[in-house]
Amino acid sequence: MPAATLKDLLVERILAEGPLSIEEYMQACLYHPEHGFYKQLNPIGRLGDFTTAPEISQLFGEIIGLWIVDCWTQMDMPTDILLVELGPGRGTLMVDAIRAIERVSDMPIDLHLVETSPTMRAEQEKRLSATWHDSLETIPKKPVLLIANEFFDALPIRQYRKLTSGWAEVCVGIDASNTTFELVDIELSVEEYPLVTTTDKNIVPDEIIEICQQGIETIGQISRHLASAGGAALITDYGYSGSLSGDSLQAVASHQFVAFLDQPGTSDLTAHVDFGALAAVAIENGVNPLGPIDQGYFLTALGINIRASMLQKNASAAEAQDVDLAVQRLCAPDQMGVIFKALCVTDREIKPAGFEV
Ligand code: SAH
Numbered sequence: 227m228p229a230a231t232l233k234d235l236l237v238e239r240i241l242a243e244g245p246l247s248i249e250e251y252m253q254a255c256l257y258h259p260e261h262g263f264y265k266q267l268n269p270i271g272r273l274g275d276f277t278t279a280p281e282i283s284q285l286f287g288e289i290i291g292l293w294i295v296d297c298w299t300q301m302d303m304p305t306d307i308l309l310v311e312l313g314p315g316r317g318t319l320m321v322d323a324i325r326a327i328e329r330v331s332d333m334p335i336d337l338h339l340v341e342t343s344p345t346m347r348a349e350q351e352k353r354l355s356a357t358w359h360d361s362l363e364t365i366p367k368k369p370v371l372l373i374a375n376e377f378f379d380a381l382p383i384r385q386y387r388k389l390t391s392g393w394a395e396v397c398v399g400i401d402a403s404n405t406t407f408e409l410v411d412i413e414l415s416v417e418e419y420p421l422v423t424t425t426d427k428n429i430v431p432d433e434i435i436e437i438c439q440q441g442i443e444t445i446g447q448i449s450r451h452l453a454s455a456g457g458a459a460l461i462t463d464y465g466y467s468g469s470l471s472g473d474s475l476q477a478v479a480s481h482q483f484v485a486f487l488d489q490p491g492t493s494d495l496t497a498h499v500d501f502g503a504l505a506a507v508a509i510e511n512g513v514n515p516l517g518p519i520d521q522g523y524f525l526t527a528l529g530i531n532i533r534a535s536m537l538q539k540n541a542s543a544a545e546a547q548d549v550d551l552a553v554q555r556l557c558a559p560d561q562m563g564v565i566f567k568a569l570c571v572t573d574r575e576i577k578p579a580g581f582e583v
Contacts, residue, residue, distance in 0.1 A: 252382035287322025465499030522563025
């Protein structure tokens, strides 16, 4: 008998337990210990399934490195500073950031990486010397400068649909032939209504809201660390603040959009980040959220164009054109410049670069 695929396992589970929440489905597709998407050798980058800002150009990580040095300087250069990254992927951002940090400052590098995927951790070990953690809980209680790029969008979400009266959870069920996954609404009982923690009063029947519980817990941990030990965090991702996203789930394989419920475990599943919800948790924990601001604005304010011209000085015509294209891709409003945003959270009155106003 051929080995069970992730789809077989999920079909079996739904037949035994009933429909899965989207959170359970995403958790299995992305992080199943044997069949999850992040078990693959090369999920990220040009040769992988999806690409991220640091994989597009070294400029992204370098600019983040300069942002880190600015924060460290405003914090009066603590010598016990920790550099922390959540979900470092292939480690590219941090390699580029550290090169920039070392070029412009004497900031000591004590690197702590939080990564749950053993495959991604092995990739990072090839390029970085660091202490690895399964969660933020084990990071030493010292001031941190923390980076998370395209981390929160990779955390599973739940979806709820407003009904004329009450709410339903959108779940993953299976059709009558037991072969094809389909989305089904499961009505919530009144006791379950508090699961839908939205403060938005303008939601009309049939509208969908998304809640990322793991994201809320993670920003809570970051905020409590900042409140007790000090520092700043920079969260860059695609998302929204204030207005509802509706259904923002997407699946990408080989750089193409694919159907969310097709071939579980073979595509990158993501949801837009609710920056408003993250900022609210920061405030609840007594630290200051700044932004979110558009990624294009952030990178431009930190001098991406100046750094691009420096790179182009020693470049061939083709390389110089690549640099221009990368800046366009990262900053142009119709590319990654507006849909991607940067949120800063800090425990003190510093004004990190880009967030001055
Ligand atoms: N920051 C990288 C990669 C983003 S992909 C980049 O910009 O290229 C998301 C990363 O987060 C992967 O490395 C994934 O394995 C990791 N990850 C996902 N959930 C996690 C969790 N709960 N804790 C730690 N790392 C996690």
